[in-house]
Amino acid sequence: MIQHIKVHEVLQQSVAGFYADLVTRPTGRAVRESIERALPAGTIAVMDFTGVGCLDYSCADEIVAKLLREKVRVLLLRGTSDAHRDAIEPVLLGHGLAAVCERPDGTLHVIGAREPAAALLDELVAQQVAARTPGGAIALTAA
Amino acid sequence: MTRLVEVPAQFDDRSFDQFAAAYAQATADGERLLFDAHAAEWASPYGLVGLLAAGEAAGRRAGGGGGTGERPLLTVPANAEVVSYWARAGFFREAAGLFEVHGKVPKTKPATESEVLLPVTPVRAAEDVHVVVSTIQQRASAILAKELGLDPKATMGFAMALSEACQNIVEHAGSGGWVAVQAYNWRRKLARRVVVIAVADAGVGFRHSLEPSQAKRFGDRWGDAAALEAALIQGVSRFRDPGRGQGLAGIRRYLARWEGKVAIRSGTARIAIVPRWDDDVPLRDSLPAFPGSQVLLIIPEQGSAQA
Numbered sequence: 001m002i003q004h005i006k007v008h009e010v011l012q013q014s015v016a017g018f019y020a021d022l023v024t025r026p027t028g029r030a031v032r033e034s035i036e037r038a039l040p041a042g043t044i045a046v047m048d049f050t051g052v053g054c055l056d057y058s059c060a061d062e063i064v065a066k067l068l069r070e071k072v073r074v075l076l077l078r079g080t081s082d083a084h085r086d087a088i089e090p091v092l093l094g095h096g097l098a099a100v101c102e103r104p105d106g107t108l109h110v111i112g113a114r115e116p117a118a119a120l121l122d123e124l125v126a127q128q129v130a131a132r133t134p135g136g137a138i139a140l141t142a143a
Numbered sequence: 144m145t146r147l148v149e150v151p152a153q154f155d156d157r158s159f160d161q162f163a164a165a166y167a168q169a170t171a172d173g174e175r176l177l178f179d180a181h182a183a184e185w186a187s188p189y190g191l192v193g194l195l196a197a198g199e200a201a202g203r204r205a206g207g208g209g210g211t212g213e214r215p216l217l218t219v220p221a222n223a224e225v226v227s228y229w230a231r232a233g234f235f236r237e238a239a240g241l242f243e244v245h246g247k248v249p250k251t252k253p254a255t256e257s258e259v260l261l262p263v264t265p266v267r268a269a270e271d272v273h274v275v276v277s278t279i280q281q282r283a284s285a286i287l288a289k290e291l292g293l294d295p296k297a298t299m300g301f302a303m304a305l306s307e308a309c310q311n312i313v314e315h316a317g318s319g320g321w322v323a324v325q326a327y328n329w330r331r332k333l334a335r336r337v338v339v340i341a342v343a344d345a346g347v348g349f350r351h352s353l354e355p356s357q358a359k360r361f362g363d364r365w366g367d368a369a370a371l372e373a374a375l376i377q378g379v380s381r382f383r384d385p386g387r388g389q390g391l392a393g394i395r396r397y398l399a400r401w402e403g404k405v406a407i408r409s410g411t412a413r414i415a416i417v418p419r420w421d422d423d424v425p426l427r428d429s430l431p432a433f434p435g436s437q438v439l440l441i442i443p444e445q446g447s448a449q450a
Contacts, residue, residue, distance in 0.1 A: 017273065019273050021302070023276050023303075053277075054303055055303070056310075057390050058306075058310060058389075058390065060389075081296070081299065086300060090396070094389060
């Protein structure tokens, strides 16, 4: 089963003050800990960044990298902007990790370290979470 | 006895070493300091936040063992336009808590004019970084896109760079600091519009912060310059976590994309990533000692970065 995480909502619930930006380590830590409480270990999770403004490296590391390292098997990023991915990708590379990104058209691609990236889409297809489209891309079978 | 520290007439990153030398000399014997800015004609954001850092360090010294216990003195610029600009840039709001201010300061709120993208703002905790990032996104996007010709998407990267620069204070300085962001015409090399981010603190500095984890690795080379090199060029952090040290690397990437400049001064050294339009020195050592760290980020108008 895919777990769904709406990051903006978690941010609102986790941190005092109405923030749309995922910045600073304490904020990232608070958001990650909220997510971890609701997330079974070893799952496939969709993390939706819709509504999130600025994402800095500290939060990308605290949330995305640490969840991938310690909690989830596959992390699918949805609703990310170029700026979000600019923050996430170097952090993933630094840890030797990779995550799946969903494009606006629903197709998937992988960002981060090359070695784990190669296996990620295969795993989603093998789990029947994703499938090849007629055009040859890969997309989720169920949102 | 009061020791005089003269504030340079044109107070920016270039004249900062002159100011630091005066500060180092004046602090040698523990007397009360007078920061004399009466002849100041202009100060960049770097100068303003650097002056606040000096005030904080001087106040801390005075309050310590053997100190006079008195806050340092500050004479305001004699030129009414200059003092008005410093007020609009938010300088005096912060200076009031650090200095015994002498001279007439206009009662004005920090500016909402387009040049002051972020008035001098204290950074003491993560919450302050949130406020800074939120404010800058509201005010800077139009300036960055229309005046500097940056892709509108670059605003988010700008906020990210600002966030990481501010977090260096929260995580490493061991004290609070200040940030200011302004847009202005930079005549010195470019004769173009630039946006300048200046961040300063009077904390422990990079060498002290990194010493436990890095000093042994550098051996005899260890010092302020080696610490800056380790942090900015090698991306090392005092934390063992492999995810740490990304902030400065991210700032470098962002500035490289927009032909920007980053310079960091800490202790007796200064390091800079120098774009082709500038002639700064990449690494300088044996400078006059100055407390904490001072960070300068410059993003030039695009399509104009010619040497």
